Amino acid sequence: MTISLTDDGMCFCCGQNNPIGLKLAFAWEGDDYVTYFTPGAVHQSYAGITHGGIVSTVLDEVMGRIMSSRGIPAVTARMEVRFRHAVPTGERVRFAARIVRERGKVIDASATAVLADGRIAAEATGRFLVHAAPASSEETAM
Template identity: 45%
Template sequence: MDHGQREQGGARHLVARLSELGVDFQHWCFACGQLNPGGLNLDFEVSRDRAEARYTALQRHQGYDGLLHGGVVTALLDEAMGWAIFHQGIWGVTAKISVTFRHPLPTGADLRVVGEIARDRGRVIETHGTV
């Protein structure tokens, strides 16, 4: 993740600061927005350099019949890794993402998605994620 700004005080301070700027990303965000009826509606538990959420693979997010779409899997990972840095008070965007799909994920499966900070290189923070 490439980030442009670090904020002191962690995620709560960052959310308050972004709200002052008129940014309301959590309500309609495809991944974590609770008001988005077509979204993933993820609710993350965050600690130190790690974020974790549960997700049930929905039929409306399938690619091939009965299998979760690879783009949705990538969105799950991207969001978890983003929340791992966001909790540190860092606002950033994904600069590059690479996903290795080890096996297909069936719709209806209860999944755990985890994002972790692997290395902080200043302007670039390397993260890893698993589903």
């Protein structure tokens, strides 16, 4: 199976064509690559609390997107999340990522989810593998 990293606008986090997607936007703020997300009731687990899988998904996305912003095609190989505080629904959360280390085709990143009051709700570390696109049929024929 060949993996293609083509963006067709349907990404759950950032795809503008996905009718149930989060439609996140990303930007640099100093050394941080960030997105802001206000989870709603449709993103909850217990009443008023955002599902941890949604928080993890946005942490993964902001780490992956930092590489895309630099033109590096990479995929998540491993991720670890530590939850510190519940993320309430209806509250704007700042998700920020940084690249920690680059070694050949392996890139390590970290990310945080910060509540409006400044508390870190969750933090993640991730290992990403740079994806080399397979040679096209024209390149292979040469």
